[in-house]
Amino acid sequence: MLGVGAVFLKEVRTEWRTRVALSGVGLFVVGALVLLGLGLKQAKLDRLTPGALVWVLALFTAATGLGRAFVQEAERGTALALRLYASPNAVWLGKFAFNAVLLLVLNLLTAPVLFSLLELDLASVNVGILCCVLGMGTLAIAAVFTTMAALVAQTTARGGLLAALAFPLLVPAFQAGLNGTKAALGIGLEGVKSSAWQVAGADLAMLSLYTAAAVLLSLWLFDFIWND
Amino acid sequence: MRKELKIGIGLWMVAGLAYVFLKLPAAKFFADPELARIVALHLPCAYVAVTASWMSAWHGWKYLQKRELIDDARSASGAGLALLFCALTTATGSIFAYVQWGSFWNWDPRETSVFLLMLIYCAYFVLRSSIEDIEKRGAICAVFGLFVAVMTPLLGYVIPKYLMSLHPTNTKFDSSYRTAIYLGILPPLLGMMFWIQNIALRLDRARLALEEVDYN
Numbered sequence: 001m002l003g004v005g006a007v008f009l010k011e012v013r014t015e016w017r018t019r020v021a022l023s024g025v026g027l028f029v030v031g032a033l034v035l036l037g038l039g040l041k042q043a044k045l046d047r048l049t050p051g052a053l054v055w056v057l058a059l060f061t062a063a064t065g066l067g068r069a070f071v072q073e074a075e076r077g078t079a080l081a082l083r084l085y086a087s088p089n090a091v092w093l094g095k096f097a098f099n100a101v102l103l104l105v106l107n108l109l110t111a112p113v114l115f116s117l118l119e120l121d122l123a124s125v126n127v128g129i130l131c132c133v134l135g136m137g138t139l140a141i142a143a144v145f146t147t148m149a150a151l152v153a154q155t156t157a158r159g160g161l162l163a164a165l166a167f168p169l170l171v172p173a174f175q176a177g178l179n180g181t182k183a184a185l186g187i188g189l190e191g192v193k194s195s196a197w198q199v200a201g202a203d204l205a206m207l208s209l210y211t212a213a214a215v216l217l218s219l220w221l222f223d224f225i226w227n228d
Numbered sequence: 229m230r231k232e233l234k235i236g237i238g239l240w241m242v243a244g245l246a247y248v249f250l251k252l253p254a255a256k257f258f259a260d261p262e263l264a265r266i267v268a269l270h271l272p273c274a275y276v277a278v279t280a281s282w283m284s285a286w287h288g289w290k291y292l293q294k295r296e297l298i299d300d301a302r303s304a305s306g307a308g309l310a311l312l313f314c315a316l317t318t319a320t321g322s323i324f325a326y327v328q329w330g331s332f333w334n335w336d337p338r339e340t341s342v343f344l345l346m347l348i349y350c351a352y353f354v355l356r357s358s359i360e361d362i363e364k365r366g367a368i369c370a371v372f373g374l375f376v377a378v379m380t381p382l383l384g385y386v387i388p389k390y391l392m393s394l395h396p397t398n399t400k401f402d403s404s405y406r407t408a409i410y411l412g413i414l415p416p417l418l419g420m421m422f423w424i425q426n427i428a429l430r431l432d433r434a435r436l437a438l439e440e441v442d443y444n
Contacts (some may be wrong), residue, residue, distance in 0.1 A: 147375065151368050157358035164351040165372065168344045169379050172386035179390055206386060217378050221371045224292050 003086040009093025010070075015098070022102070025065030029110055032057055037117040050118040051181040054111050054134070055174055058141060061106055062099075063163040066145040069095045070153035083226065092146065092222040096215070100142035107138050126184045129200045133180035136207040140173040143214040150225055176206040237419035244412030253402050260327045268405060270320040270412040274342060277313035280306050281345065283425075285377030288370030299371050300366030301432035303373055305425045307352050309372045313421070314346035337388040344383055348376050362439075 015021055036053060073079040082091060111134060115122055148166045155161060180203035182188055183196045192199065248268045254261035284306030291299035321339050322332045333339075355372060359365035 067392055070325060151355065154364060154368055155358040157354070158362065159360060161351070164347075164354060168351065169376070170345040171340075171344055172379075172382045175387055175390040194328065206389075210382060210386070213379065213382065217375055221374055224367055225371050 003090030004093040004097065006099045007082075007086055007090055010097035010199075011094060014072075021065055021068050023059060025102070025106065028064045029057070029061055032060065033110065033117060034085075036114065040118060045118055046181065047120065047185050047187055050115050050120045051185050051187075052178060053118070054107075054114055054181065055137070057110060057114065057175050058103070058138065059167065059170065059174065061110075062103055062141045062145045063166065064119055065098045065106075066142065067149050067152060067162045069099060069146060070150045074153055088223045089219050091226060092150075092218060096142060096146045096218075098137055099146050101110065101134055103142050104135060104138045107134055120185075124186060126186065126196055128183035129196060130181065132204055133177055133184060133200060133207070134212065136204055137173055137177035137180075140177075140211040140214060141170060143171075143211055143218060144170050147214075147218040147222065150222065154225065165228040173207060173210050176203045176210065179203045180207070184201055193206050229423060232273045233419075234423065236306040237416050237423060241413075241416035241420070244408070244416055247412045248408050252404055252408050255402065257407075263324065263327050266320055266324050268413055269407040270282075270317060270324060271409050272417045273313050273317040273320060274338075275414060276417050277310050277317055277342065277345065279418065280309035280313060280421060281349075281380070282309060282377055285373045288373040291366050291370045292374075295366075297362065297366060297436055298433065300362075300370065300430075301429060301436070302425070303370055304356065305428040305432070307349050307369075307373060308428070309421055309424060311346060311353070312424075314342050314349065318346060335391055337391040338384070339430065340391060341380075341383040341387055345380055348380070352376070368382060 036057070040049075065172075073082060086094070108131065111130065112122065115125065144166050145162070148162055148169075151165065152162045180200045183200040183203070186196065189196055189199065249264055252265050252268060253263035255267075258264040258375050284303045287299050287303035287306060290296075291303060318339070321336075321342070325334055325336065325339065326332045352369065352372060356365060359368055
């Protein structure tokens, strides 16, 4: 477990030296928000649309920002040193932790901005549910993207392929997250006996199951691509 | 593959198709009762697609253990077959959906799942073509194939919870439909799957042998 923290700290430090990923993906998010705000300025949106756009934006942010994790090791020639130093599981978990934290910060910042840009009444949002669902969904996205980034880093295509591999696999998490967001926005709760938390609880359970499966599977399979 | 086996598969397929088109009764509860027979072709395609997907993952696992390139070739041809039969399932399903529900695409959960599986295997082949080193390519593709095989049952389990299903669950099919699907079409279709894989493998063996000649 010591290795995991060390790999995570190494990721943070190398990122902090250049801040390329952070500024790149940060500017991507700002640009996307401007485009969404401008494009939907005069559209009459229902309450569900901002909720769905948060998830679409989260997936695109991941596709933009999380691909670098293993590419830079290959480019700088540091993969071998990391291989000697840490176990494959520690490497995967450290990278996953870094990706998850990066994505979590971005998503928790963009969601309220997007909601206010699209003129959703912020007071009517159940913040607790939204944070839980978005947090859990972010873990699922980060887990799948970390493994797919490790695969893509070995190819000549790199850029475009990451989203093609990860998006279809992430559809179950997307569906569950979207349903939980609906509960946080109070959609579809009329005439339902259970409370918003109970409705979202089923989605949270689904997201946890998905994330656990993705993490365990990644830990099992990562050895084969890392030690080649 | 033995010649007798090929003839057997062909005859079985002809007999199965004849049963579907001549013997199977039109189903009364469908919008177009005559067209309900497509179910007997649609369902086996989906089963074969899932079988091919598991076969691909299994050979991928064997490749990771033993690192023999022929296992990678088997895994790749399994993925290709999964892609083919996903496409067939989507096509037959769309025709039926158009007649039954008036639209080629309804976001039906199972329909969506099969389509996503098709997308995943398309991505598999893009991944494959973007890796030059054949041994590395085998390992990467095997890992992706295994990831897919474990995560996609979640598609089938999770998505139906969120998208409303149009698939008939309470309608009763005539028992002859079961005969047509499980005895008439599914066995020869599985046979055809192995047959196609056999041809693909002979091609791959020849390719691998050629590469060895190049090395020496």
